[in-house]
Amino acid sequence: MMEQLKLINAPTNNYIIENFSANNFCEQTERQNLEKKYAKFLEVTEKFNRQSVSYQLNKKNILHSWLKYKEGFSADLVNILLDEMGAKSGDWVMDPFIGSGTTALVCQMRGINTIGYDIMPISAVAIKAKAAVMRYNLNEIQQLIKSVSNLVVPDSYQKKTPHISITDSAYPQKNELFLAYIHDWNEQSIYSSEVKNLLTLCIINSLERCSYTIKSGQYLRWDCRSKKVQDTNKVRESKGQKLLPKNFVRKEILDSKQIILEELSHALIDIELLQKAPINTTHTEINFIQRSVLYELPLVEDNKIKGVITSPPYCNRYDYTRTYALELVYLGINENTIKKMRQELLSCTVENKSKIDKLRDHYSSIGQIDRFIDIYKRIKENKIFAEIMTALAKRKENGDLNNNGIIRMVEGYFTELAFIYAELYRICKTGAMVAFVNDNVRYGGEIIPVDFLCTSFAEQFGFKVKTIYTLKQQKGNSSQQMAKFGRVALRKGITVWTKE
Numbered sequence: 001m002m003e004q005l006k007l008i009n010a011p012t013n014n015y016i017i018e019n020f021s022a023n024n025f026c027e028q029t030e031r032q033n034l035e036k037k038y039a040k041f042l043e044v045t046e047k048f049n050r051q052s053v054s055y056q057l058n059k060k061n062i063l064h065s066w067l068k069y070k071e072g073f074s075a076d077l078v079n080i081l082l083d084e085m086g087a088k089s090g091d092w093v094m095d096p097f098i099g100s101g102t103t104a105l106v107c108q109m110r111g112i113n114t115i116g117y118d119i120m121p122i123s124a125v126a127i128k129a130k131a132a133v134m135r136y137n138l139n140e141i142q143q144l145i146k147s148v149s150n151l152v153v154p155d156s157y158q159k160k161t162p163h164i165s166i167t168d169s170a171y172p173q174k175n176e177l178f179l180a181y182i183h184d185w186n187e188q189s190i191y192s193s194e195v196k197n198l199l200t201l202c203i204i205n206s207l208e209r210c211s212y213t214i215k216s217g218q219y220l221r222w223d224c225r226s227k228k229v230q231d232t233n234k235v236r237e238s239k240g241q242k243l244l245p246k247n248f249v250r251k252e253i254l255d256s257k258q259i260i261l262e263e264l265s266h267a268l269i270d271i272e273l274l275q276k277a278p279i280n281t282t283h284t285e286i287n288f289i290q291r292s293v294l295y296e297l298p299l300v301e302d303n304k305i306k307g308v309i310t311s312p313p314y315c316n317r318y319d320y321t322r323t324y325a326l327e328l329v330y331l332g333i334n335e336n337t338i339k340k341m342r343q344e345l346l347s348c349t350v351e352n353k354s355k356i357d358k359l360r361d362h363y364s365s366i367g368q369i370d371r372f373i374d375i376y377k378r379i380k381e382n383k384i385f386a387e388i389m390t391a392l393a394k395r396k397e398n399g400d401l402n403n404n405g406i407i408r409m410v411e412g413y414f415t416e417l418a419f420i421y422a423e424l425y426r427i428c429k430t431g432a433m434v435a436f437v438n439d440n441v442r443y444g445g446e447i448i449p450v451d452f453l454c455t456s457f458a459e460q461f462g463f464k465v466k467t468i469y470t471l472k473q474q475k476g477n478s479s480q481q482m483a484k485f486g487r488v489a490l491r492k493g494i495t496v497w498t499k500e
């Protein structure tokens with residue numbers, strides 16, 4: 001009966017890909033067979049949409065809007081998946097890529113414990129600030145707001161906000177001074193550590209809006225009013241080169257003090273509302289570890305968790321360490337550490353180098369080298385992955401890849417994710433449910449069915465496929481891909497697997 005229903009609900013052909021390789025340039029049989037194999041699990045859904053798989057719904061959401069984390073997903077998505085999982089008070093749910101902490105915070109409100117990982121200190125600040133929501137003393141925050149509104153940078157104050165090369169002169173002079181001053185003031189103030197941390201979150205959430213920059217995936221885009229663009233244009237002009245466009249990437253560059261005060265007031269309103277609301281009073285734990293999940297999961301005990309709700313970085317060249325450079329630097333991270341952090345990212349940028357040797361050493365150091373060998377062997381046995389890697393190599397030779405680092409990124413990305421699936425299977429309890437949000441991608445005219453490929457790895461390590469949700473609205477391609485290879489809609493979705 002279930003099978004029949006699945007077939008009746010079977011998606012239209014629009015969602016099933018027939019041709020993975022533009023102009024049939026590369027071998028694609030494995031991908032085509034995979035598409036046939038998993039088509040019956042594909043559920044085109046309106047339960048999730050572009051807003052709920054992204055940060056958009058959180059923008060207006062109480063608590064979850066405290067950090068504008070554009071890569072986040074919504075609290076609604078987490079609630080739906082927790083219901084589907086049947087997670088109850090006292091269970092442990094994991095988010096291996098916790099970001100702004102949406103999974104952990106929704107779980108906390110439902111009395112569910114969480115374990116989460118992220119390499120970015122921004123996560124630590126955000127999670128600490130949000131997790132304390134029921135404990136803040138309202139008078140203390142009101143007092144803090146008064147103190148901040150009375151802050152005046154003394155004439156004698158000369159310090160500058162710290163910078164690295166890609167953030168240098170990111171703020172107008174007045175903001176530059178105020179941001180440095182409030183940082184020092186916060187460190188020395190008499191407020192509790194939780195309230196100081198809340199102020200830090202409000203500051204880092206304001207940085208972009210009071211700067212000349214705007215986050216743009218792979219890098220920061222700069223406003224033409226910035227010294228950086230003006231200086232570059234002077235040099236270009238002197239060399240007779242084409243000038244950088246004179247566009248305003250931001251309508252307004254806001255006053256830092258004003259925007260920080262707005263953030264604090266916004267947080268205060270949420271805190272007042274939540275402290276009044278009847279909530280789950282069960283004690284919950286949020287166990288956040290600020291390290292790469294790749295090296296941490298092998299240390300987690302077997303059969304611990306009820307489920308996973310997560311979205312890893314996508315395989316799309318998006319560089320978190322560049323887009324969040326302003327925030328990282330403000331938190332005291334220097335250029336070198338940011339470069340190291342970039343290498344710690346799940347391989348999602350063309351700069352990522354292979355982590356396989358380090359991973360082998362790690363498994364060896366914890367007495368698990370056999371496990372490493374077994375997982376790696378299975379990854380190498382995955383024929384779909386092998387076909388994709390061969391196709392990309394052929395595309396490279398043909399000059400179809402606009403960056404040769406794409407091959408290393410794709411290889412690293414799926415190898416690392418597969419290690420994570422293998423470990424998740426081990427640490428999940430029987431009956432657990434694992435949900436990963438991700439997007440399919442296309443490089444050099446080759447489609448990578450991320451949802452199905454990941455599911456094939458998950459099955460190799462023991463998971464059973466439950467549902468592969470795909471959003472009604474699919475994803476387009478980059479203009480370069482479209483011009484060269486035509487347009488193919490790509491699935492965006494959530495893969496759901498179980499341990500039986």
Ligand SMILES: C[S@@+](CC[C@H](N)C(=O)[O-])C[C@H]1O[C@@H](n2cnc3c(N)ncnc32)[C@H](O)[C@@H]1O
Nearest residue numbers: 072073097099100102118119292293313345346
């Ligand atoms: C798509 S975001 C997750 C957003 C999250 N679902 C939310 O609602 O805020 C992916 C996160 O993975 C983190 N990340 C990347 N590589 C990692 C690694 N090796 N270990 C742990 N976290 C990592 C990034 O820093 C980023 O915060």
